[in-house]
Amino acid sequence: MLQTTAYKALTSDTLSTRLGELTSLTSRVGTETKDWKIQEVGDGNLNLVFIVEGSKGSAIVKQALPYVRLVGDSWPLPLYRAYYEHEALVRQAARNPGTVPEIYHFDNDQALIVMEFLSPHTILRHKLIAGERVQGLATFLGTFCARTAFRGSELSMKSSDKKTDVSLFAGNIEIPAITEALVFADPYFNAERNHHTPELDDVVNELRQDVELKTRVQELFMSFASNTETMVHGDLHSGSVMSTATDSMVIDPEFAQYGPMSFDLGMLIANFLMAYFSQPGHRSEDTLDEYQEWILAIISESLVTFEDEFTTLWNNERTGMLYPATLFEDQGHSSQAALQSLLNHLRTEAMGYCGIEMHRRTLSLAHNADFEEIKDSAFRASLEARNLMMGRELILTSDQILDAGTLVALARQYNKGDFL
Amino acid sequence: MLQTTAYKALTSDTLSTRLGELTSLTSRVGTETKDWKIQEVGDGNLNLVFIVEGSKGSAIVKQALPYVRLVGDSWPLPLYRAYYEHEALVRQAARNPGTVPEIYHFDNDQALIVMEFLSPHTILRHKLIAGERVQGLATFLGTFCARTAFRGSELSMKSSDKKTDVSLFAGNIEIPAITEALVFADPYFNAERNHHTPELDDVVNELRQDVELKTRVQELFMSFASNTETMVHGDLHSGSVMSTATDSMVIDPEFAQYGPMSFDLGMLIANFLMAYFSQPGHRSEDTLDEYQEWILAIISESLVTFEDEFTTLWNNERTGMLYPATLFEDQGHSSQAALQSLLNHLRTEAMGYCGIEMHRRTLSLAHNADFEEIKDSAFRASLEARNLMMGRELILTSDQILDAGTLVALARQYNKGDFL
Incomplete structure (x- = not known):
């Protein structure tokens, strides 16, 4: 759970450069990163949430922010919560299969989970x-x-x-x-x-x-x-x-x-x-x-x-x-x-x-x-x-x-x- | 909590050789190990307990056994319990001072606590x-x-x-x-x-x-x-x-x-x-x-x-x-x-x-x-x-x-x- 490589928040502009080589993502959305349609849709209180759509399909990239989004950086919040979210998803999937999004990739250092985009949900x-x-x-x-x-x-x-x-x-x-x-x-x-x-x-x-x-x-x-x-x-x-x-x-x-x-x-x-x-x-x-x-x-x-x-x-x-x-x-x-x-x-x-x-x-x-x-x-x-x-x-x-x-x-x- | 040096159960015969250089013990009972009076008194279900008495005073040496003493080695039990016993003693001493034996020394590898001999309790x-x-x-x-x-x-x-x-x-x-x-x-x-x-x-x-x-x-x-x-x-x-x-x-x-x-x-x-x-x-x-x-x-x-x-x-x-x-x-x-x-x-x-x-x-x-x-x-x-x-x-x-x-x-x- 240690943060070993420098965490950096993704943006819609940097996402395709930073994650474009990730096969667990490209195998889902396609390798042509220039065609990716990237949209930040996080409406919750805590995280960045991107929908990534490409020629082959789509995925969600969810990244924790180091503060409470609803309040701002006056309320810091540890990035390790992405680790626990990932662990929780694994357990829920085991205990009630098919009821939570499928996980494609987890990056602990970037507090980032790539997972199934639920559509048209x-x-x-x-x-x-x-x-x-x-x-x-x-x-x-x-x-x-x-x-x-x-x-x-x-x-x-x-x-x-x-x-x-x-x-x-x-x-x-x-x-x-x-x-x-x-x-x-x-x-x-x-x-x-x-x-x-x-x-x-x-x-x-x-x-x-x-x-x-x-x-x-x-x-x-x-x-x-x-x-x-x-x-x-x-x-x-x-x-x-x-x-x-x-x-x-x-x-x-x-x-x-x-x-x-x-x-x-x-x-x-x-x-x-x-x-x-x-x-x-x-x-x-x-x-x-x-x-x-x-x-x-x-x-x-x-x-x-x-x-x-x-x-x-x-x-x-x-x-x-x-x-x-x-x-x-x-x-x-x-x-x-x-x-x-x-x-x-x-x-x-x-x-x-x-x-x-x-x-x-x-x-x-x-x-x-x-x-x-x-x-x-x-x-x-x-x-x-x-x-x-x-x-x-x-x-x-x-x-x-x-x-x-x-x-x-x-x-x-x-x-x-x-x-x- | 890893056991890094080989654990070996003490006996009344080996105790003075093995612990005779331990200043936290010798400062309490004296350095003349040949004069030590050593008595195994463990009447509980789980551990070895030695009373060590010397020219300066006395101490208890308590060592966990890798099995339930009451039952024998058919019921193995981890040595790490000595670690938790030590942690518990520290907390009890902080929360209600003077109500538990004073700790003189803790050896995690040997699952061993040297502590105050309560006498004439x-x-x-x-x-x-x-x-x-x-x-x-x-x-x-x-x-x-x-x-x-x-x-x-x-x-x-x-x-x-x-x-x-x-x-x-x-x-x-x-x-x-x-x-x-x-x-x-x-x-x-x-x-x-x-x-x-x-x-x-x-x-x-x-x-x-x-x-x-x-x-x-x-x-x-x-x-x-x-x-x-x-x-x-x-x-x-x-x-x-x-x-x-x-x-x-x-x-x-x-x-x-x-x-x-x-x-x-x-x-x-x-x-x-x-x-x-x-x-x-x-x-x-x-x-x-x-x-x-x-x-x-x-x-x-x-x-x-x-x-x-x-x-x-x-x-x-x-x-x-x-x-x-x-x-x-x-x-x-x-x-x-x-x-x-x-x-x-x-x-x-x-x-x-x-x-x-x-x-x-x-x-x-x-x-x-x-x-x-x-x-x-x-x-x-x-x-x-x-x-x-x-x-x-x-x-x-x-x-x-x-x-x-x-x-x-x-x-x-x-x-x-x-x-x-």
């Missing part, structure tokens, strides 16, 4: 804002969360392999630190980096006065910071999913770390709930209800799929040291009650993380386009307030969300609320 | 069997557990330092694997390494049929295996404490790992409860009650001290990223409810780990002298059964032990029970 968040539907989305996402959670844990992995991996990923300090600060602390006090829609002041003040809420958030923070159950994606929102009308892929695991098995699922549901609450800012009345119900169905099916797939893995791939068959099936004892207890625990935690993500995306540094693209700030605030208040309820009563139906019923209820 | 377990009392014991142990738990966690440490340390200790795989197997799996099925007093068969069978019990144990196992809250001693029983009538020290942290903040406290209380239940095998009626009540007082005061000291640290040293003052005190909000909630959580977990330790020391490979020294197996079984049954209750109702009084009342109740 577009970012799921944009589709949700545009009111587009994606077939199979919930099955894809629920399965992804269950497989990566289960197969990266000591329910499945050999304990020594998992602990070696924990040691490796524990070397990634600055990236989790971003989540730690922006997600678990900043939303709950007047941090310098924060911003929120001004009309929310009273609601925000109410949340920040809620000591019980902050206590529960810190409990979940402690679990996030200490619990190495599995390798999580770490940033699984609708901007980290690319879809066509019928296919989806997960991208950008640069926030991967060992963390709670419930974390990705919670983050994901939060981002669908924000898509849901923001819809009145993007749809006219005639299509609004139907599309909102479609989003709720995605939430519901994602959760159900997660639990179903987790159950299948539990029954068929429980080869790790935890909940071993020696103690249950081999003794003629069913492990289904133990599974149900674990699923309840994971759902409870997921609901807590979900509520926190709903808060931080409205109150902290990095907001979602779902709300941000709504120009009318008073209107935006009324929708964001629903999101904030439901987030609070999820955090405080996370153990009372016993199934997907309860969750979507709660969403429908908050969707009618006027909190300003 | 003896192993606490032997004192408890002999009916001896130790002044200040509960204060010492409760404080040790609280300080090492708190100061090794992200309540106190800089997050980056703590995560670097998690990465380091995650390299220690085989040692936690021993705990994982012997403590969390073996007691609950008929594992080959197990043994128990024959008269316990029915009770043991009942425990192993209890699916709810096994489920709760596996929940705690998952937390032990994944939760890196703090650096725990990992094996804090009465054989890891050396005392005089008025002074105590903690030894042997070779099972140190990052784990739950509640773990050491739970293990410790379990070993006092086993001392308590085993007393009828060591005392005559005239002193039994009084000494048993003294042990209960130690348990009670250890728990109270832990919570008091943790509270003091919370109020004065909460400089880590978790439960930050920015969210509480700086906003004029008390964090005492959050503290109480965390203490309740730690106590609940500790009671669970306590119950598991009570089981494994009666059912798994490594038993305690407290029971083992009772020759009459039927009598021993009657006392062990009390221990096993209370262990089960602690595991299943761990969240109902709301204070030390409830815990010791439960112990008194089980102490009257006849379960055979």
Whole structure:
């Protein structure tokens, strides 16, 4: 992970010169570098992303920048995160094949990954804002969360392999630190980096006065910071999913770390709930209800799929040291009650993380386009307030969300609320 | 951590030749090696331990063996554990000064630590069997557990330092694997390494049929295996404490790992409860009650001290990223409810780990002298059964032990029970 040759950020002008001899790239896009069409499209917060198109095909060149792009070079960030992103992609590809971009090349010194260009996929968040539907989305996402959670844990992995991996990923300090600060602390006090829609002041003040809420958030923070159950994606929102009308892929695991098995699922549901609450800012009345119900169905099916797939893995791939068959099936004892207890625990935690993500995306540094693209700030605030208040309820009563139906019923209820 | 010069186990005969030039040793015991009195006293399960006495003074030479001493070379064990033991001693000395032996020398290649010989200290377990009392014991142990738990966690440490340390200790795989197997799996099925007093068969069978019990144990196992809250001693029983009538020290942290903040406290209380239940095998009626009540007082005061000291640290040293003052005190909000909630959580977990330790020391490979020294197996079984049954209750109702009084009342109740 040492940077041995001098790192230099690529530009659209230098890319073909610097990478034109790379066979793992030229074999995909063609050797005629003068014909390459190069476009920098990074719309995320951290990296350079180039689409390279040539006579033979296309590829993505993703390069880490030594600072937070969203903030600038006042917030430096280590380049080694590309190493962890690469490692995470390798593990996700093994645990749920075909769900993440294929890697063509990795250059540690340049913090650079050359990988599959997903086309005609577009970012799921944009589709949700545009009111587009994606077939199979919930099955894809629920399965992804269950497989990566289960197969990266000591329910499945050999304990020594998992602990070696924990040691490796524990070397990634600055990236989790971003989540730690922006997600678990900043939303709950007047941090310098924060911003929120001004009309929310009273609601925000109410949340920040809620000591019980902050206590529960810190409990979940402690679990996030200490619990190495599995390798999580770490940033699984609708901007980290690319879809066509019928296919989806997960991208950008640069926030991967060992963390709670419930974390990705919670983050994901939060981002669908924000898509849901923001819809009145993007749809006219005639299509609004139907599309909102479609989003709720995605939430519901994602959760159900997660639990179903987790159950299948539990029954068929429980080869790790935890909940071993020696103690249950081999003794003629069913492990289904133990599974149900674990699923309840994971759902409870997921609901807590979900509520926190709903808060931080409205109150902290990095907001979602779902709300941000709504120009009318008073209107935006009324929708964001629903999101904030439901987030609070999820955090405080996370153990009372016993199934997907309860969750979507709660969403429908908050969707009618006027909190300003 | 690489072994670069050939490791060779010391013997009483070779020690003075091999270590006679070591100034960190000779400065303590004297340079006249021919006058050294060398005694191998290792009574633990894993290591060689030599007392070296010379004209100037004394020292301990502790050397890891490449296998489990209790089992023999059929169970190999990496020598690198001496490295982690040394690292753990350094951290414990920093977090609670004067409570662990002073280190004079560490030789990684020989897996060897030269350290302070504690004299006239003896192993606490032997004192408890002999009916001896130790002044200040509960204060010492409760404080040790609280300080090492708190100061090794992200309540106190800089997050980056703590995560670097998690990465380091995650390299220690085989040692936690021993705990994982012997403590969390073996007691609950008929594992080959197990043994128990024959008269316990029915009770043991009942425990192993209890699916709810096994489920709760596996929940705690998952937390032990994944939760890196703090650096725990990992094996804090009465054989890891050396005392005089008025002074105590903690030894042997070779099972140190990052784990739950509640773990050491739970293990410790379990070993006092086993001392308590085993007393009828060591005392005559005239002193039994009084000494048993003294042990209960130690348990009670250890728990109270832990919570008091943790509270003091919370109020004065909460400089880590978790439960930050920015969210509480700086906003004029008390964090005492959050503290109480965390203490309740730690106590609940500790009671669970306590119950598991009570089981494994009666059912798994490594038993305690407290029971083992009772020759009459039927009598021993009657006392062990009390221990096993209370262990089960602690595991299943761990969240109902709301204070030390409830815990010791439960112990008194089980102490009257006849379960055979």
